[in-house]
Amino acid sequence: MKIKGIVFFFLITLSISHAQSVSISNIYNREYTSLNGQWNYIVDPYENGFYNYRYEPFENQEIPERSAFFTNSKPTSKSDLIEYDFDKMDSITVPSDWNTQKEKLYYYEGSVWYKKSFDYTKKEHSNRVFIYFEASNYKTDVYLNGKKIGQHLGGFTPFNFEVTHLLKEKENFLITKVDNKREKDAVPTLNTDWWNYGGITRDVKIIETSETxxxxxxxxxxxxxxxxxxxxxxxxxxxxxxxxxxxxxxxxxxxxxxxxxxxxxxxxxxxxxxxxxxxxxxxxxxxxxxxxxxDTTTDEIGFRTIATKGADILLNGKKIFLKGISIHEESPITGGRGNSLADSKQLLEWAQELGCNYVRLAHYPHNEHMLRLADKMGILVWEENPVYWTISWDNESTYDNAKNQLSEVIQRDKNRASVIIWSMANETPTTDARNTFLTRLAKYTKEQDPTRLISAALEQSNYEGNPLVRTIHDPFAEVVDILSFNQYIGWYDGTIEKCQTISWNIQYNKPVLISEFGAGAKFGLHGPKEERWNEEYQEYLYEETLKMIDKIDQLSGFSPWILVDFRSPRRLLPEIQDEYNRKGLISEKGEKKKAFYTLQKYYNNKN
Structure with a gap:
């Protein structure tokens, strides 16, 4: 069935080395054929469907063995040995993560094979056809009718491969191997503070274009x-x-x-x-x-300028204060990886109810619905590359991976008026190798898009050794347009009363954004404001933090951590965290905590 596209995206073809070869901007009003729905799947922790028993890839063989899952082989006789059968396997919904769909896969990290069968007839013989994935986490190998068509690295950006010459009118089978194993040299790296959702997490589509x-x-x-x-x-x-x-x-x-x-x-x-x-x-x-x-393509585009002048952020030449909140891409409806229009609408409506004119999409590119809706709702957006904590700074392939993911999100969203900041990284330690890595990314970003601002979530430190005076001491602060940093005074750094003793001495004549602050609280837990984990503690921290950061001369906005509680395997405290980061102003069930109304009041009184 052919249906009208309701989301904008761009298509980027990547070879095995991830080099861009062709893109298709804005399929928002183009026709597509959806491959969403039920796919058969095989869990393959030993990757028996990819390697033979000598650990040699089947795809390197001139004629791959029928044991290779991507061949989708069937026995030809009663004595024929084939040890898998996609068509007899369980099914799983695409798009979605496997963790929250299948209880046995909740903690699983490894390879899962997906298979979808379909028929397809082109409108015109000369037309070209592409298979497009909005996102798949993390390493995705894609095969059509037994032939490898490409591989993509990265869990949050779109990719596609041309299949014009492999496509048949009947009985096509599309097979993907999705591997979400964390790796030291990957982007992000081994250690994060969010759930590593595996699977084909966003839409899969067939796109047909004219020859030119x-x-x-x-x-x-x-x-x-x-x-x-x-x-x-x-x-x-x-x-x-x-x-x-x-x-x-x-x-x-x-x-x-x-x-x-x-x-x-x-x-x-x-x-x-x-x-x-x-x-x-x-x-x-x-x-x-x-x-x-x-060819004809139609888009909806807003026109505006964004710039800085000294310590001010200027939207259309006028000073603006960014009243923000950070957001993770978890569904407020299903509880897993968010991907739908309804997911995005609920999150952004909560942000607007809070009084926000700005959101920080952390810590990776979110689905495209967020940007399209932000355009229509008048919400400014910070988009972030998943360079998080401690990347392999000296590894050139890691840099290429980060650059590619950054390139893909810029290509997808460069026509969105809402996007004003490209963020290079979050909470990365200052070293020469890191400084070079991030500076190269920033230079590349400015070459691709000179119309937007560059930032990164940095870390604050003591000013000239004085623990009561804080500053930013980071060479990358010289590179960014907006100076952003995370601070958790009263949560990871002392008690809340410490906020009353801290002052700030920031030496840069640039706009300052506090990219994160916050405290954990379980909804419905009440007690003295000095006692951690209850709503009163979180509320008190917000009250004192807002007083503290209001004294920063260059302050141009902030995005507290975070809008909604989200899953994280780092957060283990029974009866409080239960594998959720509890710094949300809203619980994972949609319940608003007391600090929500504290920040809402501040924003409503802020010009």
Whole structure:
């Protein structure tokens, strides 16, 4: 069944070495065929379906043995030995994680094979076809009809592979091996403070395009002229040179034609004197139509500028204070990895109820519904690359992995007005290797998107050895546009009363965001405000922390940790944590704690 796409995304084809070869921006209004639903699966902790007994990959064989799961082999006689059968195995829902679907897989880390059978007939013989995954955690090997079509690393960004020449009209079988094992050289690395959900966690789709199609575009306000729209558009295919491209914005009565150059690209330059700028109070988006002889794509785009001047953040040239909250991608509806429009809507509506005009999406790229809704709701967004805690800073393949994941989220979301900050990392220790790693990422990000701000969640330290005066002492602070840091005075650092004794001396003339602060509390647990884990303690910490950080001269906003309690295997305290990080202002069941209303009051009184 063909259905209309309701989410924007871009397609990025990766070879085994993860090199980008083709992308398709904005399938929001393109047709797609959904492969969501029930898939058969095989749990394979020893990876018997991938390696033979000598631990040699089956896919390296010229003719893979039928023991390889990706061949989807069946016995040809009663004496034939085949030790698996996808069609007789249990089924699992895609998209979703396996941990919360199957009790036996709750703690499982390893390989699970998925299989989906389908028929497909192209609309036109010359059209091209892609298999697209919105996300799959973490290492995903993909096979169609027994042939390897690619591998992707990273659990939170989209990827696709072209399958035009492998696709059949009947009885296709798509098989993936998804491996969520944590690894030292991966991104993120071995140690995190969130649940390592495994599986195909976001939508899987078949995309059909014309032979030559609109593959990418980036359209935005000129940084120096808010009445000028600029950007680029690229075609992919065999007929890309000298093609006419029309860019139309009906509400502004704009319709302009361009010709592609030798690289199939146009540079967009349009005067838009009557444009209304996107803002948190008026999230104006415009229908933009891109048309060629063989392809049309439509997007909804808001136009705004974001910049800094000294210690101020400027949205459309006007100072703005970022009233924020941090969010993990857990479903408030099902309790597992969030992926649906309803999940995103509930989280962002809670943020707005709290009084937020800004959210920090931690600690990895969230599903695209979040960004699309933020555009429409007028919520500013911090997006973060999963460079978390202690990465293998000296490993070049680790850097390439981080760069690739960052590239994929920039490609997907670069046309979203809500996104104002690309974050390079969270709570990383200061070393020469780390500084080089992050500086390279920041330089690359500015090359890909010079229109947005760069930051990272850093750590605070004592000023000139004085434990009562705090500062930021980090060479990467010189690189970022916004100085952000996490601080937990009153939780990991002393008691709440310590907030009354701390002052701040920050030497940078840059905007300051407190990217995290908070305290754990179990909903419904009450007692003295000096006693940890009850709601009164969390409320008291918020009261004292807000007084403390209000004294920071450069303060331009903050995003406390966190909106909703979330699963973490690090949080083991029985009857309190029970494998949940309890720093949420809302419980995992949707119950609001007392500190929710403390922060809400602060935000409602803040201009």
């Amino acid at each position: 199609f609109i593959s990418d575009y980036f359209i935005h306000l000129d940084k120096e002229n808010s009445k000028k729209i600029t950007g680029y558009l690229s075609l992919n295919g065999t007929h890309i040179i000298g093609q006419e491209v029309t860019v139309e914005i009906p509400a502004l009565k704009i319709k302009k034609r361009f010709k592609t150059d030798a690289n199939g690209k146009i540079n967009i330059d349009i005067t838009a004197s009557k444009i209304k700028l996107w803002s948190t109070k008026n999230p104006q988006v415009y229908k933009v139509i891109f048309t060629t002889a063989t």
